[in-house]
Amino acid sequence: MLDIVGKRYLFFGVSLLVIVPGLIALLLWGMPSGIDFTGGSLLEVEFDSGVAPQPSQIRELYTQSGFDDSLVQTSGSAIIIVRSKSMPDSSKGEIIREMESRFGSTITVRRFESVGPSVGKEVAARAALAVAIAAIFIMLYITYAFRGVAHAFRYGTSAIIAMLHDVAVVIGVEAILGHFLGWEADALFLTALLTVIGFSVHDTIVVFDRIRENSTLYRRLPYQTLVNHSIVQTLDRSINTQLTVMITLLALVLLGGETTRHFVTILLVGIFSGTYSSIFNAASLLVVWENREWRTWFRTAK
Amino acid sequence: MKRYRMFIVILVLLALALWVDMPNSSLNVGNFSRSFETKLGLDLVGGVQALLEADWPADKALPADSMNTARAIVENRVNGLGVSEAVVQLAGERRIVVEIPGQVDPDQAIATIQETGLLEFVHMGSQSLPEGTEIVTDYETGNLPVEAPTPTVITSTVVTPTEVLPAQEVLHTVMTGAALKTVTVSTDTYGDYVIQFALNAEGTQKFAEYTSLNVGQILGIVLDKKVISAPVVRDAIPDGQGIISGNFTLESANKLAIQLRYGSLPIPLKVVESNSVGPTLGQDSLRRSLIAGSIGLAMVIIFMAFYYRLPGMVADLALIVYALLTLALFKLIPVTLTLPGIAGFVLSIGMAVDANILIFSRLKEELRGGRSLRQAIDLGWGRAWPSIRDSNFSTLITCGILFWFGNTFGASIVKGFSITLAIGVIISLFTAITVTRTILHLVLDNMKFAEHPKWFGVG
Numbered sequence: 001m002l003d004i005v006g007k008r009y010l011f012f013g014v015s016l017l018v019i020v021p022g023l024i025a026l027l028l029w030g031m032p033s034g035i036d037f038t039g040g041s042l043l044e045v046e047f048d049s050g051v052a053p054q055p056s057q058i059r060e061l062y063t064q065s066g067f068d069d070s071l072v073q074t075s076g077s078a079i080i081i082v083r084s085k086s087m088p089d090s091s092k093g094e095i096i097r098e099m100e101s102r103f104g105s106t107i108t109v110r111r112f113e114s115v116g117p118s119v120g121k122e123v124a125a126r127a128a129l130a131v132a133i134a135a136i137f138i139m140l141y142i143t144y145a146f147r148g149v150a151h152a153f154r155y156g157t158s159a160i161i162a163m164l165h166d167v168a169v170v171i172g173v174e175a176i177l178g179h180f181l182g183w184e185a186d187a188l189f190l191t192a193l194l195t196v197i198g199f200s201v202h203d204t205i206v207v208f209d210r211i212r213e214n215s216t217l218y219r220r221l222p223y224q225t226l227v228n229h230s231i232v233q234t235l236d237r238s239i240n241t242q243l244t245v246m247i248t249l250l251a252l253v254l255l256g257g258e259t260t261r262h263f264v265t266i267l268l269v270g271i272f273s274g275t276y277s278s279i280f281n282a283a284s285l286l287v288v289w290e291n292r293e294w295r296t297w298f299r300t301a302k
Numbered sequence: 303m304k305r306y307r308m309f310i311v312i313l314v315l316l317a318l319a320l321w322v323d324m325p326n327s328s329l330n331v332g333n334f335s336r337s338f339e340t341k342l343g344l345d346l347v348g349g350v351q352a353l354l355e356a357d358w359p360a361d362k363a364l365p366a367d368s369m370n371t372a373r374a375i376v377e378n379r380v381n382g383l384g385v386s387e388a389v390v391q392l393a394g395e396r397r398i399v400v401e402i403p404g405q406v407d408p409d410q411a412i413a414t415i416q417e418t419g420l421l422e423f424v425h426m427g428s429q430s431l432p433e434g435t436e437i438v439t440d441y442e443t444g445n446l447p448v449e450a451p452t453p454t455v456i457t458s459t460v461v462t463p464t465e466v467l468p469a470q471e472v473l474h475t476v477m478t479g480a481a482l483k484t485v486t487v488s489t490d491t492y493g494d495y496v497i498q499f500a501l502n503a504e505g506t507q508k509f510a511e512y513t514s515l516n517v518g519q520i521l522g523i524v525l526d527k528k529v530i531s532a533p534v535v536r537d538a539i540p541d542g543q544g545i546i547s548g549n550f551t552l553e554s555a556n557k558l559a560i561q562l563r564y565g566s567l568p569i570p571l572k573v574v575e576s577n578s579v580g581p582t583l584g585q586d587s588l589r590r591s592l593i594a595g596s597i598g599l600a601m602v603i604i605f606m607a608f609y610y611r612l613p614g615m616v617a618d619l620a621l622i623v624y625a626l627l628t629l630a631l632f633k634l635i636p637v638t639l640t641l642p643g644i645a646g647f648v649l650s651i652g653m654a655v656d657a658n659i660l661i662f663s664r665l666k667e668e669l670r671g672g673r674s675l676r677q678a679i680d681l682g683w684g685r686a687w688p689s690i691r692d693s694n695f696s697t698l699i700t701c702g703i704l705f706w707f708g709n710t711f712g713a714s715i716v717k718g719f720s721i722t723l724a725i726g727v728i729i730s731l732f733t734a735i736t737v738t739r740t741i742l743h744l745v746l747d748n749m750k751f752a753e754h755p756k757w758f759g760v761g
Contacts (some may be wrong), residue, residue: 081520088573089409090409092408092409096426108582109408109578111577111580112578130703130704134699134703138696138699138700141692141695145688145692146358188379190716191642191719194700194701194703194704195646198696198700198701201697202693206660206689209688209692213685223759233667236666237659240659240663241660243605244656244659245649245652247652248598248601249598249649251594251595251598251648254412255590255594256587256594260587260645263645290594
């Protein structure tokens with residue numbers, strides 16, 4: 001039989017291999033945050049003539065309108081995206097009119113967003129609060145649902161640690177991809193993160209449920225063997241569920257529009273991590289806890 | 303027998319869902335009429351979203367009920383733009399979310415929302431104009447006539463809110479809402495609801511002059527150039543204390559009193575966030591997401607049939623039932639579909655399959671363990687249930703917290719996602735458990751060949 005629990009430190013290591021670089025990226029470059037969190041404005045326009053002016057010309061126009069912090073991005077030949085500090089709609093109207101007259105083309109506004117700085121910060125703070133509350137409720141629920149087995153509290157806690165693992169993976173990957181691909185954490189990223197949390201726990205509970213069931217069936221089995229047995233028994237299901245969710249999400253990444261690509265990619269990463277942590281980490285944590293293995297972590301081998 | 307009954311319930315539900323899912327379906331029972339349309343969010347059809355916040359010191363409590371009143375006024379103004387299906391909702395304690403789908407000029411829309419309303423008392427002569435009529439007054443035109451002009455009669459047709467009839471005459475504004483000191487709702491000697499008002503010194507004088515000359519004429523109450531009430535002057539009112547009577551209910555009297563009191567917004571609002579999406583971007587995203595969703599669904603169906611054989615195919619049927627039921631519910635509730643909402647739906651397809659995968663994995667195990675087919679089916683369902691229950695419940699907890707988060711912050715994106723995911727989870731429990739099981743038993747009852755384990759991917 002596959003011995004997953006026996007190689008637990010190897011799998012913890014694999015997790016760290018992903019999480020540590022992500023956290024380093026986060027410390028080095030910070031989390032590239034969209035205007036949903038930092039406040040600011042985003043204007044995406046299409047020049048009907050089919051040719052957008054040079055970014056420098058747009059920046060100049062923004063500076064003259066009193067927005068000297070603009071960042072201009074082009075997308076295709078006719079579309080530009082300009083980020084700047086938050087502005088009222090009236091300023092946007094002026095900027096559009098000025099663009100039309102200066103660059104001699106009518107303009108279609110594809111998207112305009114403006115978020116005041118205080119709102120952005122509040123959203124970020126409340127998001128963290130939402131995650132914390134979700135974690136507490138889920139932990140309470142699992143502890144309640146596993147009240148029939150010994151140390152029910154450990155199951156809730158381990159599920160939450162596995163969940164935090166997935167949060168760390170998602171945030172780390174976002175920080176890395178954000179740096180290289182220019183992705184920004186926005187309200188959609190937050191939605192993806194919260195979904196991953198839900199899915200991660202969903203997946204972990206299935207494995208834990210099997211431990212719950214087996215612990216009444218095989219009372220004499222050593223705990224580690226029992227846990228490993230349970231993981232292997234649910235492996236088939238874990239992989240197949242993972243496959244079906246991955247199939248639908250992959251279809252969305254490859255064929256869905258540009259608007260959702262970032263969102264779905266993050267979901268994909270998070271859900272992969274969710275399955276990984278529920279197979280290789282969550283149940284192993286129970287064994288680590290049972291054996292109180294942390295007592296030997298910092299001792300040199302004899 | 304019980305199984306056949308459940309089968310009939312499923313068929314009826316399916317027929318209902320199909321009927322609702324049909325394009326342009328609607329329900330007409332007597333006076334009740336409702337059409338079922340898929341509501342699409344701003345990110346799909348384009349439109350404007352604005353988050354308004356009370357411009358009020360954060361440490362000071364807002365005047366009681368002021369946000370509700372402000373919301374009602376903003377809603378009136380937004381509807382005045384001539385758009386359909388605009389949504390104006392409170393978000394948390396000091397914010398209002400305004401969502402206007404479709405083609406509107408965002409600058410104009412936001413300007414309209416923010417302007418302070420103007421309450422006027424307008425001389426209408428003998429002509430009573432219906433509520434909602436748009437009129438032109440001489441206030442703000444800069445040349446306020448000193449004496450009242452001869453009463454002018456204008457056409458009383460109701461004009462559509464956004465356009466003013468070109469030939470309309472200018473009506474005289476006697477005074478504005480600024481002259482009102484207090485407005486209260488009370489009852490008269492007959493027990494009918496009336497509105498009592500008191501005017502300031504300047505207003506008292508103007509009003510005394512006007513009413514003494516115009517007994518029997520109509521003095522219209524006009525908010526933002528729209529008639530909200532057209533009472534007749536019964537007596538001269540020299541002391542600035544007046545009563546408006548009419549066939550008021552407590553509710554309509556309160557509404558008018560609020561409009562008189564707060565014709566302008568009761569608290570200043572500022573725009574803290576605004577979004578506008580052009581229609582082309584939205585339609586493109588919608589088309590692509592739908593294609594991606596269908597392909598994803600098709601691949602899941604193929605995978606299930608291939609891997610789990612007969613039960614897999616039954617699960618596929620259940621999955622199709624699931625998709626039809628969920629879409630019907632989206633239309634019935636109705637749920638506004640946004641891009642993340644569609645993503646949530648697609649994700650819930652994956653989770654819907656999960657319950658079946660859990661069951662079938664157990665079923666296969668029990669078959670390999672030497673149980674008979676029927677026993678294995680019952681055991682598969684029974685043993686998979688606790689894990690299905692607990693895992694889905696934890697997803698629902700997350701949905702609840704996401705919903706709260708989205709609702710408090712006017713983040714309708716997050717809210718839409720949580721609703722679609724929650725609906726998906728609940729329906730999937732029904733289809734993956736009841737529907738699959740019923741159909742599987744029916745197949746086994748009626749087709750003996752299906753009992754061979756190879757149909758279950760075992761042996």
